[in-house]
Structures are given as C-alpha cells and as structure tokens.
Amino acid sequence: MLNNIYYMSKKSGLTASFANIIGVITLILGVFGGVYLVQKEQDITNKASEIKEHKVVVCHRTGSDSNPWVQIEVSENALNPHLEHGDIQGNCPSQKKDDEGKDDKKDDKGGGGQGGVNLGTNVTVVNQVVAEAPEPLPEVRYVYITTRLDFWVKFQGIDSKKKNKSVRVIFRNEDELHVYNKVIVTSDAKGVYKGVITDIRPGTYEVLVKGDGYLQRMFENIIIKRGVNIYYWNDRELLAGDFNSDNILELKDVAELLSVYNEEINPVQTGFEVFDLDLDGYIEIKDIELVLINFNQLKLVGEE
C-alpha cells in the first residue's frame, strides 16, 4: 500500500503539501493501529488476570517451631506446589484438645485459622490420591495387616452420577492429627460418593470431611481397626458455598459465585469449576439458589 501511494505520488507529480496531507492521514491510521493493538493486548491481559484471581485458603507449614502453621490465601494455580510441600488444603484444622474454647470461633479470621488454632508439629499430611478401590472379595481368607476405610459422602446439589471429586479428610484425636489432602471419591447413580483411604493408624477419631466449594462436616467416634472399616456419612450432606476454602460461608463467597454468573464464563471454564455445584457444566441460577439455601445468616461456620 505504501508503495502504491509512493508511485502514485511520483506519477502524478504531487506537490510537497499534498505529500504532507498523505503523511497526516498515515499518522492517523498509525494512531488507530496503535490503539487497536494495545486494546487487543489489554483484553488478553484482563482475561488472563481474571482467571488467575480465584484464591483459596491453605494451611501453610512454616517449618518454625514457635509458629508451625499459618493460614494463608493462595491462587488456585499455586495450590499443588503448596500441597507438595506438606501444606494442608483448606482452613487450618484445630486439634481436639484445643477445641474447648470453640465458642470464640466467630472472631477467628479464618474460622479455625491462625486465630484459634495451635496446631502442633506432630501432624501428618498425606497427599494421597486414591481412586475407587476394587470391592473386597466376598470371602476374605487373608488378614489385613493394615487398615482401610471405605466411606460414603454426599454433596448438596448432586443427585445423579457425576464425575469424580476430591475431598480433604482429617483424622483427629487428642494425640494425633492426620490429614489426607486429596482423596478421590467416585459417585454412584444417585450421586452418593465413595472414597477409600488406607494405612490409617488404628484408633478412635473425629473425622472431618471437606470438599472444594463445600463446608466441612464432622463425624464423631469413628473407630478405625485393622482390616476394612465401613462408614456411611451420606445422610449428612456437605453444604455448598465455601468457595475460598476457609470453612465459612459468608457474603464474600456468595459474591464470588455471583461474579462468575455471566455469559462469559459459561459453559464453565477452567479455573471456575468449583462454582458449578451441580456439575452440569454451567454456572446457573440453580447453583446460586443452592448456596442461598445455606446462606441464612451472615456468617455460617462449617463444623470444626
């Protein structure tokens, strides 16, 4: 195009002033070109930063004796590296012996986070990923040397077979606290999920189960013996709405969900799956209504 203008100017013997006019027009075109390019770049940057924004809570192992655990917020993309370093997914769980003053939980910034938790260093964290194990043989002729827990849980809003999910499971008693960060659970036709954990130290525990986007549930007096232990916890479904994993459902969580309820995110995009509670591939009014059922007070703390 530049060559054409140049040759046309030469052929018709244009004056210098006309050449200047062409120059101005070219300048204007250049400005528009610049504007277009920068706006494109800005759009891409905005999109990228939007995806990065979703933050979740982790209980971070500091390595210090005086303050071994601290509850922090990290980008969802940075979650796995944290877990690999022994962090706990979600809020800092309290140890049983510290539970006496639990009434003050409402004042805790993290609902069981750094404010009211004195997690010791005797904590085991297992990033064990266990897919659904095969059913045990009907007549077992061998003795389990180790332990195995088969458990069933239900997520509010899921009533049919859906894809696998993962939960955090904590075993807690007065002396021990064992955290299994990512236990894969698999659904049946009615949306009841089954998970399996092996090699738990035998004992009597309180078990805390938490799913992404759901408040934690506590199940008491869980006795783990050598061999297979079976527990059905699906009659007390996990309640939806804790999107930043601090084990509190409050307006911030509702606002997070509402911020992705728009045309741009649907069908649900990578990084926003936690908001698609019924796992139908869309963030819809149904998902919002589900959370609003539970959001019946300004601050609802999950079981601790």
Next chain:
Amino acid sequence: MKSLRRYYIFIIFLGVLVGLTLVRRDQYMRSLAQTPADVGTVKVLTEKLEGKENVSRINVMFRTGTAQDKVEAISSLAMRIYIKGQDSASLQIVDKGANESDKIEISSELPVGEWRFPVNFVTKNEDGIVIDFAAINITKDGYLSSEYRKLATFYIKNDKEESDFDLTFDNELSFMYSKRRPTTNIWDATK
C-alpha cells in the same frame, strides 16, 4: 522520492508510538477511575411515624456510586445494624401496625425477581437490638445506581419516648460487593 517513502515509514512508526502512548495513558486513567473502592454508600433516614409518636420509621437507602461516571455494578450487600438506647429494654422492632416483628420490611423499589433476601432477622439482647440483613442481586449484569434507592424499612418502637436511640453498622459484617472480578467490597463506611 526515496526520502518521501522514508518519510511515510517514519510517520507510520510515529503514529503507532503516539497511539500506544495515548492508549496506555487512557488505560491507566480508566483503571484509576474504575477502582471500585469506596463508592457504595448506605444511609438511614429516620422520621417519626404520624399518629404514633413513639414509633420511628427508618428507611435504609443505598447507592453503588457517587456519580454517573463513578458507579459500580454490585452483586450483593449485607449489613448488621446495632440499635442501642439509654434504656435498650424499651426498644422494639415493630411492623407498620406497631406489632412486634422479627423481620424488617423489604423495599418495593427494587426490581421484582432480580433480588433475593436470604438473611433477614431481628434479635434482641440486653445490649439492644441486632438486625442482620442481606440482599443478593441475581441478574447477570448486577445492579448499579448513583441515585439513592430504598433497600429496606423498619420501625422502632420506644416505650420511653423521652429517650433516644443510636443506630450503627457493624463494619465487620457490612459489605457491598462488586459484580465484576476481582470481587471488591465497595462499601464506604465513612459516608
């Protein structure tokens, strides 16, 4: 003529540079203007109810910006209100007919079907009255207005007419969240 060609190339280059600078500046200014902090306001209007001198009507008003060009779409808001008096035991939340009420009245000014009010209850303790209230906008675009609109109304009955009452928001539990990401609390508690 070769120099004319160089001149055009130079002009285009210059144009792109000018364009880049202008847009960068524009983006910067826009990001400053759009920072959704401290533009949401909630205020209360108090008046004595006609014919019932010991009952005051409180209208809770809100807006999501201070001007047409400084307004932010919101998705939700929540508030905790404390009402205390010299003699808190004499205070009571009542309805229009002066009967005791455990809820406050939702505004009819907000578009029907676009809002949900999952939290709405009144509790009374020895220190006074606590009102918890949340309003959720369930539209895909959110709600915005730089004009004050009524959010809710409640009535305070004071058995001791001579004593007054104080009304305060709990800043730890009062929020107005932007619709767009990252979600930001835009409630300016100072206004």
